[in-house]
Amino acid sequence: xxxxxxxxxxxxxxxxxxxxxxxxxxxxxxxxxxxxxxxxxxxxxxxxxxxxxxxxxxxxxxxxxxxxxxxxxxxxxxxxxxxxxxxxxxxxxxxxxxxxxxxxxxxxxxxxxxxxxxxxxxxxxxxxxxxxxxxxxxxxxxxxxxxxxxxxxxxxxxxxxxxxxxxxxxxxxxxxxxxxxxxxxxxxxxxxxxxxxxxxxxxxxxxxxxxxxxxxxxxxxxxxxxxxxxxxxxxxxxxxxxxxxxxxxxxxxxxxxxxxxxxxxxxxxxxxxxxxxxxxxxxxxxxxxxxxxxxxxxxx
Amino acid sequence: xxxxxxxxxxxxxxxxxxxxxxxxxxxxxxxxxxxxxxxxxxxxxxxxxxxxxxxxxxxxxxxxxxxxxxxxxxxxxxxxxxxxxxxxxxxxxxxxxxxxxxxxxxxxxxxxxxxxxxxxxxxxxxxxxxxxxxxxxxxxxxxxxxxxxxxxxxxxxxxxxxxxxxxxxxxxxxxxxxxxxxxxxxxxxxxxxxxxxxxxxxxxxxxxxxxxxxxxxxxxxxxxxxxxxxxxxxxxxxxxxxxxxxxxxxxxxxxxxxxxxxxxxxxxxxxxxxxxxxxxxxxxxxxxxxxxxxxxxxxx
Numbered sequence: 146x147x148x149x150x151x152x153x154x155x156x157x158x159x160x161x162x163x164x165x166x167x168x169x170x171x172x173x174x175x176x177x178x179x180x181x182x183x184x185x186x187x188x189x190x191x192x193x194x195x196x197x198x199x200x201x202x203x204x205x206x207x208x209x210x211x212x213x214x215x216x217x218x219x220x221x222x223x224x225x226x227x228x229x230x231x232x233x234x235x236x237x238x239x240x241x242x243x244x245x246x247x248x249x250x251x252x253x254x255x256x257x258x259x260x261x262x263x264x265x266x267x268x269x270x271x272x273x274x275x276x277x278x279x280x281x282x283x284x285x286x287x288x289x290x291x292x293x294x295x296x297x298x299x300x301x302x303x304x305x306x307x308x309x310x311x312x313x314x315x316x317x318x319x320x321x322x323x324x325x326x327x328x329x330x331x332x333x334x335x336x337x338x339x340x341x342x343x344x345x346x347x348x349x350x351x352x353x354x355x356x357x358x359x360x361x362x363x364x365x366x367x368x369x370x371x372x373x374x375x376x377x378x379x380x381x382x383x384x385x386x387x388x389x390x391x392x393x394x395x396x397x398x399x400x401x402x403x404x405x406x407x408x409x410x411x412x413x414x415x416x417x418x419x420x421x422x423x424x425x426x427x428x429x430x431x432x433x434x435x436x437x438x439x440x441x442x443x444x445x
Numbered sequence: 446x447x448x449x450x451x452x453x454x455x456x457x458x459x460x461x462x463x464x465x466x467x468x469x470x471x472x473x474x475x476x477x478x479x480x481x482x483x484x485x486x487x488x489x490x491x492x493x494x495x496x497x498x499x500x501x502x503x504x505x506x507x508x509x510x511x512x513x514x515x516x517x518x519x520x521x522x523x524x525x526x527x528x529x530x531x532x533x534x535x536x537x538x539x540x541x542x543x544x545x546x547x548x549x550x551x552x553x554x555x556x557x558x559x560x561x562x563x564x565x566x567x568x569x570x571x572x573x574x575x576x577x578x579x580x581x582x583x584x585x586x587x588x589x590x591x592x593x594x595x596x597x598x599x600x601x602x603x604x605x606x607x608x609x610x611x612x613x614x615x616x617x618x619x620x621x622x623x624x625x626x627x628x629x630x631x632x633x634x635x636x637x638x639x640x641x642x643x644x645x646x647x648x649x650x651x652x653x654x655x656x657x658x659x660x661x662x663x664x665x666x667x668x669x670x671x672x673x674x675x676x677x678x679x680x681x682x683x684x685x686x687x688x689x690x691x692x693x694x695x696x697x698x699x700x701x702x703x704x705x706x707x708x709x710x711x712x713x714x715x716x717x718x719x720x721x722x723x724x725x726x727x728x729x730x731x732x733x734x735x736x737x738x739x740x741x742x743x744x745x
Contacts, residue, residue: 181604182613236568241560260541261610264564268536268571269603275575276596285585292592296576303569304481310561313482 153431157439160432164203168227169194171220181269188258188266189273192231196249200440201226201335204364205343207432208357211423214347221281222291222342225274229299230335232270233306235263242310243390250385271299283346291342298338305331309396320402325366327397332372333365340364352425359422360433367415368440370408373398377405379444416441453731457739460732464503468527469494471520481569488558488566489573493531496549500740501526501635504664505643507732508657511723514647521581522591522642525574529599530635532570533606535563542610543690550685571599583646591642598638605631609696620702625666627697632672633665640664652725659722660733667715668740670708673698677705679744716741 172193178186202223209219238245238253239260246256255263278291308314308327318326340361344354376391377400391398399408419437423430472493478486502523509519538545538553539560546556555563578591608614608627618626640661644654676691677700691698699708719737723730 181600182607182611184611184613185604185607232568236564239564241564259611262607264536264539264541265603265607265610267568268532269600271568271571272596272599272603275592276600279589279593279596285589288592289579289585289588292575292588293579296572296579299572300481300569300576303565303572304485307482307485307562307565310565311482311484311559313484 153435153438154442156431156435157437158435160207160435161199161203161439164206164223165199167206167216168199168202168220168223172224172227175220175224176273184258184262185266185269188254188262189269191257192235192254192266193228193270195251197227197231198445199227200368200436201230201339203436204336204339204361204433205346207436208340208343208360209347211357211426211430211433212344212347212349212353213429214343214349218281218283219343219346221277222295222346223339225277225291225295226335226339226342228270228274228277229295229302232267232274233299233302233335235267235270237306239263242306245387245390247386281346287345287348290345294338294342294345298334301330301334302332305329305334320397324397324399324402328366328369328399329362332369333362336365336368337361356423356425360419360437363415363419363422364437364440367412367419367437370399370412370415371440371443373400374405374408374412375444385445412441453735453738454742456731456735457737458735460507460735461499461503461739464506464523465499467506467516468499468502468520468523472524472527475520475524476573484558484562485566485569488554488562489569491557492535492554492566493528493570495551497527497531498745499527500668500736501530501639503736504636504639504661504733505646507736508640508643508660509647510643511657511726511730511733512644512647512649512653513729514643514649518581518583519643519646521577522646523639525577525591525595526635526639526642528570528574528577529595529602532567532574533599533602533635535567535570537606539563542606545687545690547686581646587645587648590645594638594642594645598634601630601634602632605629605634620697624697624699624702628666628669628699629662632669633662636665636668637661656723656725660719660737663715663719663722664737664740667712667719667737670699670712670715671740671743673700674705674708674712675744685745712741 205223205226206216206219210216234248235254237243238248239255245253254266274295275292278288278295281288281291305327309331314323314326337358340357341354344357349357373391376389416437420434423433505523505526506516506519510516534548535554537543538548539555545553547553554566574595575592578588578595581588581591605627609631614623614626637658640657641654644657673691676689703711716737720734723733
């Protein structure tokens with residue numbers, strides 16, 4: 146049932162590249178920036194069109210396809226997810242939060258355009274994301290579901306940022322449960338939302354939506370475990386953002402709690418969990434399998 | 446056709462108080478904060494439940510009523526508007542923007558809870574606002590319109606903040622047109638959105654929606670002209686936020702461009718424009734007339 150990992154990693158790369166091209170095209174052609182101040186537009190475009198893996202849009206598109214939907218039905222939602230993701234990076238990078246100066250190999254937005262502009266451009270991106278959903282090419286009932294899903298995913302992501310930056314975790318959790326709670330919110334919530342929104346755009350039934358949801362849960366957690374590993378094993382130049390920061394900031398991380406070897410086992414386990422979750426969707430889920438395999442071995 | 450101003454100012458006060466009570470009750474009872482970190486919840490509640498005129502929720506509710514809708518249909522949208530308004534105040538007050546320490550007579554959120562929390566709590570409020578609309582008690586088609594309207598209003602408001610804080614106005618505008626463009630976006634966009642969303646919740650036909658839109662345009666501009674006047678004539682203690690800041694920051698304002706006397710004429714003109722815009726709605730628009738009269742003479 147499952148592809149060999151080697152074949153499928155390449156499929157993941159192809160899927161990511163193809164989806165990335167589709168979403169970049171949509172964002173370049175479909176967004177009307179004309180009524181915004183030019184420097185606000187420039188700041189938002191700098192952040193949104195400045196590269197990135199485009200994983201979340203790829204998940205929206207591929208989850209839509211996996212349940213039988215057309216890519217066209219998913220593009221507005223895919224753009225919405227990428228806008229929310231980029232907004233969250235811009236605000237997370239601010240001096241009052243992570244104070245990062247490098248993102249995707251470029252100066253972060255507040256370094257490029259100033260702190261006030263970074264705050265406001267982030268706000269704009271979040272509002273625009275919901276605007277895309279209001280015009281999404283699907284039934285109004287589905288649009289409403291998409292809005293609810295994105296609002297929940299964004300709120301949970303913000304909660305995760307708070308846990309990560311300002312603490313406040315519930316008492317009595319073990320260290321590993323603390324890390325998991327932070328990451329389920331900070332990274333997992335939007336990745337799960339991407340998967341679910343894609344499935345909704347594709348008209349998924351309850352069973353398919355459940356499969357895709359479990360896939361999204363596993364992918365979100367795996368993404369962050371890998372991210373934590375990259376933070377301790379890779380150079381900033383390679384990853385495109387500062388590394389070694391988690392330890393320096395005393396943040397609890399997967400490798401810090403489990404050790405590096407157990408983290409690699411956890412990645413393998415989560416990859417399998419993701420792949421198994423969508424096995425009932427058959428060949429249509431091959432691109433999702435490819436993305437899971439690719440994300441398990443990514444080095445950036 | 447039009448009430449005497451004296452009677453109707455009292456009606457405006459009553460309307461504002463009654464709507465304020467309804468929306469505070471909805472926000473206290475209907476919002477589930479349980480899955481957020483406690484200090485994030487505290488920060489957002491500090492900002493949202495910390496008083497304020499509640500003008501925007503009142504406009505949502507009264508515009509809904511004015512076109513024949515029930516208040517219950519408008520409350521989720523009213524809360525959404527107030528959340529977006531409060532988020533915008535929190536971010537606008539940040540050190541990188543207006544650097545204000547006083548808001549509604551209390552320390553601003555970043556003074557109260559720190560800058561990181563203020564940024565993140567603002568983000569949360571904006572996301573939650575759209576979540577309210579996803580669950581609003583109306584037809585999915587209407588919900589979709591509400592989301593589009595709020596996204597547009599928020600985006601335009603952010604554009605206004607950029608003009609106000611970072612410049613970038615189109616070249617060739619006269620000083621008064623510059624001020625107007627700033628304020629139509631910064632303050633007017635959300636006030637207009639409040640009016641239109643209320644009318645949509647109430648099932649307005651195209652003609653009523655147009656009336657309410659013109660009312661909202663006039664109210665938004667009037668609100669800001671009065672705000673500019675208060676900035677030069679009132680104490681911070683009375684208004685509940687720093688005053689005299691516009692001149693100190695070299696910002697273009699209505700009084701700065703037109704002079705104080707002409708500003709008062711402009712307020713009178715806009716009040717009449719607002720009142721006339723909804724005259725075709727008959728007695729049902731009396732509360733809107735009251736709000737216009739009250740807002741024209743407010744001192745806080």
